[in-house]
Amino acid sequence: MKAILFDLDGTLLPLDTDEFIENYMKMLSWEMKALIPPDLFVKKLWDSTYAMINNTDPGKTNKEVFWENFFEGIECEREPVLSKIEDFYKNKFPELKKVMKQNPVSYSILKEAESLGFELVIATNPIFPEIAIRERLRWINAENFSYKLITTYENMHFTKPRLEYYEEILNIIGTNPEECLMVGNDVEEDLVASKLGIKTFLVTDYIINRKGIEPKPDYAGSLKDLLHFIKNTGGRPH
Incomplete structure (x- = not known):
């Protein structure tokens, strides 16, 4: 070996993965609420995750597949969303250690x-x-x-x-x-x-x-x- x-x-x-994901979704959708309504955000998050899981194109990274899917059909500026999510991972995500x-x-x-x-x-x-x-x-x-x-x-x-x-x-x-x-x-x-x-x-x-x-x-x-x-x-x- x-x-x-x-x-x-x-x-x-x-x-417990389910507990972790539930807390993660709740926290992230709350942080994004000024830009995207929480229900819509959670739906896009799941849809884009499944797009990654179902992707068979070796020419696209999972990141590319995720964001292509995420911004499809929603009215919002790309940069503020990406900036807010980056901020979330730096400052809020560490709190999930509690689970x-x-x-x-x-x-x-x-x-x-x-x-x-x-x-x-x-x-x-x-x-x-x-x-x-x-x-x-x-x-x-x-x-x-x-x-x-x-x-x-x-x-x-x-x-x-x-x-x-x-x-x-x-x-x-x-x-x-x-x-x-x-x-x-x-x-x-x-x-x-x-x-x-x-x-x-x-x-x-x-x-x-x-x-x-x-x-x-x-x-x-x-x-x-x-x-x-x-x-x-x-x-x-x-």
Whole structure:
């Protein structure tokens, strides 16, 4: 094994994803209310997110797809909206840390994996800007590891659960699927990586299984189990 791909929300970041998204939507739509009515804003936010998820054009980043869709058919100036959203991520988004449950194991997992020589990838669903993903890494003291890649809506062209998302990661980090382990809590979005030959570890602390699929990971367990698993790998072969 050469590289470990880590999902973030509900995996390294101990939180209930639905609770996080609900609080995020509420807070952001409130901040934007002077420019766009909250109901319309939330609708555009969801529509544009689904546009990213459904996008199959490798020539457009998720960010480009999102904003193309967002500004379609609404009467508002682009610049004030983008400026206000940037301000939100800098000044308000950090408050969402309140929905996180405390669990120091995540830092230990990354520290152990790095010390054993594994390449680290933050393979979070790239529907957020980099500033929001780095902020969430800060919540678990994980912002300063030497990641090979952090997937964001600026640098990726596909989202989970598309196989193209995982193919793009492999291409960027220059690694074969059989040399990787995907660690995640979402049965559909994270375990799909196995279709490419990537080994999978299902983290069960905040497991998501919206479609009631029978999980078939190579490994499964809590974050503590994952720490033991990584310790017992013996490290990356040289």
